[in-house]
Amino acid sequence: MSADAPVTPTFDDLPLRPELLQELASLGYEEPTPIQSEAIPHLVAGADLLGQAATGTGKTAAFALPLLERLPAGERGRSPSALVLVPTRELAMQVSQAVHRYGRGLGARVLPIYGGQPIGRQLKELGRGVDVVVATPGRALDHLSRGTLDLDAVGIVVLDEADEMLDMGFQEDLESILDEAPVERQTVLFSATMPRHIDQLARKHLRDPVRITIGRAQAVAGSAEGPRIDQTAYVVSRGNKPAALGRILDVEAPGATIVFCGTRNEVDELTETMNGRGYRAEALHGGMSQEQRDRVMDRLRNETADLLVATDVAARGLDIEHLTHVVNYDVPSAPENYTHRIGRVGRAGREGVAITLVEPRQHRLLKAIERHTGQKMDVARIPTVADLRARRMELTRAALREELLGDELDRYHAVVDALADEFDVVEIALAAVKLAHDTLGGDPDEEQELPELALTSDGRDRQGQAGRSGGRRPPRGKGGGDVGRVFIGLGRNAGIRPKDLVGAIANEAGVAGRDIGAIQITQNFSLVEVPSGQVDQVIGALRETTIKGRRATVRRDNRDPGN
Structure with missing residues (x-):
């Protein structure tokens, strides 16, 4: 040395x-x-x-x-x-x-x-x-x-x-x-x-x-314990994201994976879609009870689930030892959030993979992340149908090789011997390979080619998500689902501000901040819109805690039609 x-x-x-x-x-x-x-x-x-x-x-x-x-x-x-x-x-x-x-x-x-x-x-x-x-x-x-x-x-x-x-x-x-x-x-x-x-x-x-x-x-340079993360972006239109994600995961063949989505509804929809593609997917978001969250995490840690679809807040602090991949289904608008997300993999010296699905107009968001991390992100093309076909053939070959190296083939001699009187041995082997191949997944030929897109260089980002630039999003009742309104007996006289209410509801009731609607604060009380199915959950949680050190009367608002 x-x-x-x-x-x-x-x-x-x-x-x-x-x-x-x-x-x-x-x-x-x-x-x-x-x-x-x-x-x-x-x-x-x-x-x-x-x-x-x-x-x-x-x-x-x-x-x-x-x-x-x-x-x-x-x-x-x-x-x-x-x-x-x-x-x-x-x-x-x-x-x-x-x-x-x-x-x-x-x-x-x-x-x-x-x-x-x-x-x-x-x-x-x-x-x-x-x-x-x-x-x-x-x-x-x-x-x-x-x-x-x-x-x-x-x-x-x-x-x-x-x-x-x-x-x-x-x-x-x-x-x-x-x-x-x-x-x-x-x-x-x-x-x-x-x-x-x-x-x-x-x-x-x-x-x-x-x-x-x-x-x-x-951390990477200074210690073997630091994270080693391979970061790749794929450019894809919003409508093709579910298909692109499935195709990328089919080719990557990851271990446990977390897919980060921007909203609770997106988590639920994507979980259903990925289960339909044959993945063992579980949802995790602020609208779930603690008991439901615990069950989801047990399935992931016991490896009875391999795909966790989650919001940022719900996944904060998770440490899953066999996690290999993190997917940003939505590009986070704050580069710090990107760092938090990909920090779930590459721990304790293990290697990890971070995948980001980028819409063509999100050029500036990607550049901001690269400046924050100090790393240029590789932009790859979405796997083609030919890539899928080759990958599934590779999996078939690997599965057959594993069987050939085993010692449990003798009992099938009678089947081969009987067929050999009628067919060539190579034809019998080809038929067996086809059966094995068909059990490993769908037919790639049924997949449609996804368009190859490039990032636009004008830097315009037309997402129109006011909540990501500091404003409150529109009430969910305006096209975003039913809402209920909660009365909280603290207002401006108690120094209550919107972020105090958002923080209390998000942390104590498990409602994601982005699912909290309009907030009205008067001198003596406040009104907060939350998803209608979670009104009772919010009321129960807030009655058991304090807001800015004070207990409050909490109930469904008398003018709420759900009352």
Whole structure:
């Protein structure tokens, strides 16, 4: 080895106690990622930290290991010593599982608290005593108002995915929670992006923080644990997207795959279409109950489903070990969302594939993503019918070869011997190959060629999606489905703003932000349109939580025709 070669750090080089190192070794972790190497020593030393790190760079372990390292030895009290705040229930579960896994050797008591889960169970566990609480802001504030969450012993507060929490309208909830935590605490903030409001939050609540920035490119170059993602775009018209997706997946033959769609309705429609093409597809979006979500994730992890069609919010924080492909069915208008999506694959040194279906007029969106990632995206042509035919022949050949290498062919000798008296052996083999080929899928000759398109260079994007440029979309009742209206007894006098209501409904009731319609805020109350089938779900969830720290009367609006 050259004397100038960099020395690759190991976990043994970090200031971690033996129980944690042993657990990391048992999990197969060999070397820390760049964010872990840089952050862990500072956090163990007690410094505040402001970290910018993309999804998939290992930031969960970067804050989880130090907070476990700082757990008191011996008997611990009932009050938590660490609080981790995350934007969604899925991320709360994922982070909680990771902290529990790393802290098994220490007997760490970890509790996730989030909306949609029976609060009685959370109250019981909090009463028994916990070391680390992983919570969504709304539910954490709810427990604080009830007096069931005691922060007096908290020595470290972590804000994970801080930009996402602020985008969901949780800024004032976060401010209230941080004000309740001890002044002499350690505060850690991780965010994929650093807009101005994140910097303002950090200046107010962090004391002389260490600043660390780890981009995806650095993660790839700096560690074998970094993501390795092959990124490809296919230019296709909107009407041909379902057929193009099926054809690409037929040729790619991926393992588990997530397909990201822009709306809940699109998720449901595409799931039905892909099941019709023979894929084992499952939908995941904010309109589903937690029980339904859990069933979907169990099917994916147990490999009884191979295709997950999801919205961004519903899939936030998912970590599926055997995931190989991510598909952007819609090009995300924010490059940061693209980074979050493709971060689902290429983790822990594994290779992954990111596929994006681009409409010809989306030239500017694609260029913005390339500038953000610093990588030129390959633009490929959609597989042709000939490509499909060749791929399926390849699969047939592979299946037959596997059978020929096996040892269960003897019982079929009688069939071949009987036919050999009438037909040539080669003809018998060809007939057998045809039967095998027909069992592997539909006939490519029944597929129509899809037009080969190119990106337009005028840069005009006529999608007309106001919600993506900051405006609210039209009410769903105007051509987008039936809506119901929810009355919430808090208004401008309570400091309520539209994003407060969107954040509360999206996180506590599981309704995607884009499915929330018109919002009217008066001095003393607010009216919010939501899909009619989810009115009762929203009412039930909001009655169990607080909005900006206050409980509200929540009911169906008296003028709602569905009342």
